[in-house]
Amino acid sequence: MIIDHTRLRAFANRIVAAGGSSPDEAAFVADHLVEANLRGHDSHGVGMLVAYVRDFEAGTLKANQTPEIVSDTGTISVWDARAGYGQVIAHQAVEWAIKAAKQHGVAVNGLRNAHHIGRVGTYGEVAARAGMVALHFVNVASGAPGVAPFRGREGRFLTNPVCIAIPGTSNNEPILLDFATSRVALGKVRVAHNAGKPMMEGALLDHAGQATTNPSVMYTEPRGVVLPFGEHKGSGLALVCELLAGAIVGSPSVTTSTPPERGIINGMLSIVIDPARLSTRDSMMSEIDAMIAWVKSAKPSDPDLPVLVAGEPERITRAERLAKGIEIDRETWSQLLAIAERYQIALDR
Numbered sequence: 001m002i003i004d005h006t007r008l009r010a011f012a013n014r015i016v017a018a019g020g021s022s023p024d025e026a027a028f029v030a031d032h033l034v035e036a037n038l039r040g041h042d043s044h045g046v047g048m049l050v051a052y053v054r055d056f057e058a059g060t061l062k063a064n065q066t067p068e069i070v071s072d073t074g075t076i077s078v079w080d081a082r083a084g085y086g087q088v089i090a091h092q093a094v095e096w097a098i099k100a101a102k103q104h105g106v107a108v109n110g111l112r113n114a115h116h117i118g119r120v121g122t123y124g125e126v127a128a129r130a131g132m133v134a135l136h137f138v139n140v141a142s143g144a145p146g147v148a149p150f151r152g153r154e155g156r157f158l159t160n161p162v163c164i165a166i167p168g169t170s171n172n173e174p175i176l177l178d179f180a181t182s183r184v185a186l187g188k189v190r191v192a193h194n195a196g197k198p199m200m201e202g203a204l205l206d207h208a209g210q211a212t213t214n215p216s217v218m219y220t221e222p223r224g225v226v227l228p229f230g231e232h233k234g235s236g237l238a239l240v241c242e243l244l245a246g247a248i249v250g251s252p253s254v255t256t257s258t259p260p261e262r263g264i265i266n267g268m269l270s271i272v273i274d275p276a277r278l279s280t281r282d283s284m285m286s287e288i289d290a291m292i293a294w295v296k297s298a299k300p301s302d303p304d305l306p307v308l309v310a311g312e313p314e315r316i317t318r319a320e321r322l323a324k325g326i327e328i329d330r331e332t333w334s335q336l337l338a339i340a341e342r343y344q345i346a347l348d349r
């Protein structure tokens with residue numbers, strides 16, 4: 001299925017609205033998901049609606065939630081999203097942090113109990129476009145941990161993503177480093193499983209601890225595991241994401257209390273810094289421009305694969321998908337159509 005982003009936004013909007021969301025919330029969540037598809041992160045695109053519908057039907061995802069402000073000193077705040085749509089409440093929390101950082105130079109927000117916040121880069125991008133530097137550490141507490149620690153063959157984490165965003169260069173495109181600390185995001189295993197395609201080498205072990213490229217090991221009992229990226233380094237980053245966004249923020253941790261019936265829960269620690277408090281904007285921008293040019297000037301080892309910087313692949317894919325449409329694999333599409341049929345939602349109105 002290849003579908004134009006505007007049709008997909010409208011379709012996703014109607015599915016979210018079926019869970020009782022206000023028109024604003026439904027549009028916001030649908031836009032977030034389709035923007036993830038446009039950037040090439042299908043793992044965090046409209047395919048997530050299958051889990052969202054499961055969770056709003058089970059009552060573990062609550063529409064139209066307002067966060068509880070647990071504490072707020074002006075520079076440090078803690079919000080409890082009360083299982084509301086993560087996309088909406090994480091965005092509000094980061095907007096709060098941007099405003100506070102503009103005033104005080106730095107702001108920290110701890111977000112607890114958000115339902116899935118989606119593509120974390122979204123929040124880094126908002127902060128960087130406002131001229132801020134942002135660091136986001138996220139944990140995922142959603143039932144069985146599917147990611148093994150380094151040297152392990154049993155899951156102890158989920159995909160605990162990290163995002164670091166640095167304001168744009170002269171063309172205002174941020175440096176946006178945003179990835180799961182697992183070798184691949186679990187959603188990418190789901191997309192490969194749905195599409196009947198093998199995963200890359202080095203990402204999965206089956207339940208017996210043998211390396212495999214078969215994504216179905218994550219969907220059949222006894223389950224296999226996804227490996228952390230970068231061996232002990234990625235595994236260490238997964239652990240600190242778990243601690244920073246779980247224990248330290250006060251959000252559920254994958255180790256303690258995540259029965260599957262809780263649905264998807266993300267915690268997030270966000271640190272937003274106004275870089276103008278550290279150096280002057282002009283010198284900073286010219287240094288950033290120069291560094292990016294320097295990095296990209298490295299001769300590519302494969303002439304067909306130029307050196308890119310973080311954030312660039314997503315911008316390239318977005319331009320392509322805006323022009324050519326978004327490809328949704330057959331299984332994901334049929335799952336979405338089944339939901340649409342149940343809620344009597346038409347693809348086009």
Ligand code: NAD
Pocket residue numbers: 041043044116117118119120121138139140159160161162163176177178179180181183184185186188266307308309310311312313314
């Ligand atoms: P990925 O492996 O595609 O890595 C993406 C990062 O690497 C980006 O910063 C990208 O710009 C950079 N990158 C990719 N190719 C590059 C190249 N050739 N040169 C330079 N930089 C390059 O991402 P992922 O780990 O699959 O994560 C996908 C998405 O899933 C992210 O947006 C993440 O936030 C999201 N995620 C969310 C959750 C959650 O619970 N909410 C959990 C896990 C992941």
